Amino acid sequence: MPILTYAGAAYEAAPEETVLDTLLRNGVAVANSCRAGACQSCLLRASQGPVPEAARRGLKSTLAEQGYFLSCACKPEADMVLEPAGGLEVAAAIESLERLSPTVMRVWIRTSEPLGHRAGQYLTLCRPDGLARSYSIANLPNEEMIELHIRRAPLGRMSGWLFDEARANDRIMVRGPAGDCFYTAGRPDQPLLLAGTGTGLAPLVGIAKDAIKQGHTGPIHLYHGALHPAGLYLRDELRALAAASPHFDYHPTVLEGGGDLIATGPLDQVVLGAHPKLSGWRGFVCGDPAIVNLLRRKFFLAGISSREIFADAFVEATVR
Ligand SMILES: Cc1cc2nc3c(=O)[nH]c(=O)nc-3n(C[C@H](O)[C@H](O)[C@H](O)COP(=O)(O)OP(=O)(O)OC[C@H]3O[C@@H](n4cnc5c(N)ncnc54)[C@H](O)[C@@H]3O)c2cc1C
Numbered sequence: 384m385p386i387l388t389y390a391g392a393a394y395e396a397a398p399e400e401t402v403l404d405t406l407l408r409n410g411v412a413v414a415n416s417c418r419a420g421a422c423q424s425c426l427l428r429a430s431q432g433p434v435p436e437a438a439r440r441g442l443k444s445t446l447a448e449q450g451y452f453l454s455c456a457c458k459p460e461a462d463m464v465l466e467p468a469g470g471l472e473v474a475a476a477i478e479s480l481e482r483l484s485p486t487v488m489r490v491w492i493r494t495s496e497p498l499g500h501r502a503g504q505y506l507t508l509c510r511p512d513g514l515a516r517s518y519s520i521a522n523l524p525n526e527e528m529i530e531l532h533i534r535r536a537p538l539g540r541m542s543g544w545l546f547d548e549a550r551a552n553d554r555i556m557v558r559g560p561a562g563d564c565f566y567t568a569g570r571p572d573q574p575l576l577l578a579g580t581g582t583g584l585a586p587l588v589g590i591a592k593d594a595i596k597q598g599h600t601g602p603i604h605l606y607h608g609a610l611h612p613a614g615l616y617l618r619d620e621l622r623a624l625a626a627a628s629p630h631f632d633y634h635p636t637v638l639e640g641g642g643d644l645i646a647t648g649p650l651d652q653v654v655l656g657a658h659p660k661l662s663g664w665r666g667f668v669c670g671d672p673a674i675v676n677l678l679r680r681k682f683f684l685a686g687i688s689s690r691e692i693f694a695d696a697f698v699e700a701t702v703r
């Protein structure tokens with residue numbers, strides 16, 4: 384079986400085991416979260432040995448060329464010499480924390496240098512103790528400031544820390560940006576359909592603002608779903624944006640308790656009921672993985688080309 388050398392020690396991979404699992408099984412601390420290739424928190428670098436293609440999926444080519452790979456997606460094909468992914472993080476500090484609802488916190492992060500992000504991409508917050516979690520970026524590029532919307536996950540380590548303990552000026556490292564869920568100009572009259580639940584709104588609102596700023600002339604429909612009206616955070620801000628932007632429409636949607644200005648029903652049914660034919664549209668879906676997969680499929684079946692559907696599923700760590 385392949386031998387993995389990490390920090391001078393050698394570990395034998397078990398059959399079908401990923402690099403991450405081999406290291407964790409041997410008590411090596413490696414940051415990780417989704418274990419599904421979605422968050423990039425488990426990044427390592429191979430200085431020797433082949434990296435399987437599956438372990439580079441979604442990585443920037445500049446990172447892949449330097450040997451970086453996703454350890455949760457890497458089943459080694461031969462011996463590898465590994466290093467931590469140090470050097471990719473940028474020093475940062477929490478600028479402010481603002482409750483947007485009982486379960487959502489807006490966190491502004493000030494980075495020591497601009498990340499060069501696009502609204503809708505995600506970054507990885509890395510705490511000094513090694514905990515790493517990825518969050519989508521809600522704001523347009525604005526020098527060193529980054530806006531995140533964080534949902535409090537019950538017993539969640541990073542979100543719990545941000546809600547209960549973190550304070551302005553606390554130091555943190557950030558890595559990224561990553562991901563291709565962002566607005567690109569080119570077809571300014573193409574209709575855009577953005578849909579998601581919970582803090583899936585963060586990237587979607589960023590993408591909508593980017594499209595508006597870049598002069599998009601086609602309709603931009605943003606659907607935000609929640610269980611109840613209390614979960615529809617940023618409602619006033621989004622209504623004001625819609626009032627000020629002739630091409631932008633905001634559609635708050637709940638499963639229960641909607642009213643005149645809030646649609647009631649499952650998000651996919653509300654969206655597809657209003658837009659049954661989507662040929663020629665571009666779609667963006669973010670947030671809860673099950674809803675992202677459902678919307679992605681329904682957008683495709685309604686006519687959006689798979690190349691025109693951009694998605695970020697907020698895959699969380701599973702409790703082990
Ligand atoms: C590309 C990407 C973008 C993302 N963007 C965002 C974003 O913009 N906003 C956002 O809020 N999230 C986002 N996420 C999710 C985020 O990365 C974290 O996974 C999330 O915040 C939970 O992290 P945590 O450390 O708080 O929870 P963890 O400690 O990692 O817990 C993971 C899950 O297990 C549950 N859990 C933990 N301990 C227990 C226990 N003892 N018993 C039962 N259940 C338990 C938690 O409730 C949680 O659901 C994104 C994820 C990805 C992959």
Ligand code: FES
Nearest residue numbers: 416418423425455
């Ligand atoms: S990408 Fe490997 S843990 Fe998320």
